[in-house]
Amino acid sequence: MKKVYVNEDWCLACHLCEFYCAAANSGAPDMVKAFKSGKKPVPRIQVEEGSDVNFAVQCRHCDGKACVKGCITGALSIKDGVVVCDESRCVGCYTCVLSCPFGCIVIDEEGHRIQKCDLCTKNHDGEPACVQGCPNKAIVFEER
Template sequence: MKRVYVNEKWCLGCHLCEYYCAFASTNEKDMARALKDIRIHPRIRIEEKDGISFAVSCRHCDEPLCVKGCITGALTRKDGIITIDRNRCIGCYTCILSCPFGAVSPSEDGAIQKCELCIKTAGGTPKCVEGCPNGAIVFEERGE
């Protein structure tokens, strides 16, 4: 299946992916209106140190520890994509603790949030991929 891959060679650390991600989860048409004067909570994060930077988001692991650890069954893996049922999430954060990539984070309303490849919103290409100015984040099929 197609996944989001990142390449630190081309990551400029511009953080635009974070903003496109945050924008994708709003229902606004205009990014300025959507993100003006708010603190964003993106599902993708730039990690950077000593001039190296890259974006981190859910890897949609084949054997996901987050799903395994979820005590309410809010996290499920279907067709290779790990999604969250916000109604079931009780905010125990077991998943956050168990994710080896740090790709799961708390959301503003107490439930957790993570990259769901924009399937619930945009469809098609994830917004972080579309918004990356340097091709450092790609959405493609690779031999597993």
């Protein structure tokens, strides 16, 4: 299946992916509205910066041994290879946040629940927002 991969050679640490991700998942029709009305939306992708190397990290959609197995309410599950969260069942215990080896599960802007990358299956057509927004093809959506 197609997944999001990063190529650190081309990541500029511009952080645009974070903003495109946050806006796309906010439900707002455009980025200005997403960031200017109420609490700032939290991105599900995060750029890790080093002195020479930078790259964006979001859920690897691995076999879910850590987060899915650790979830106490069954909110996390794997659907068609994508690790998804049923937010109505999340109680905010943050077991998954602690157990994800990549640090890819984040707490939402309200601070009550977790949120994570679902490859934009709920909000976007085609390529995920971070991939579309990357100016240097450092994030790609492809079969490997």
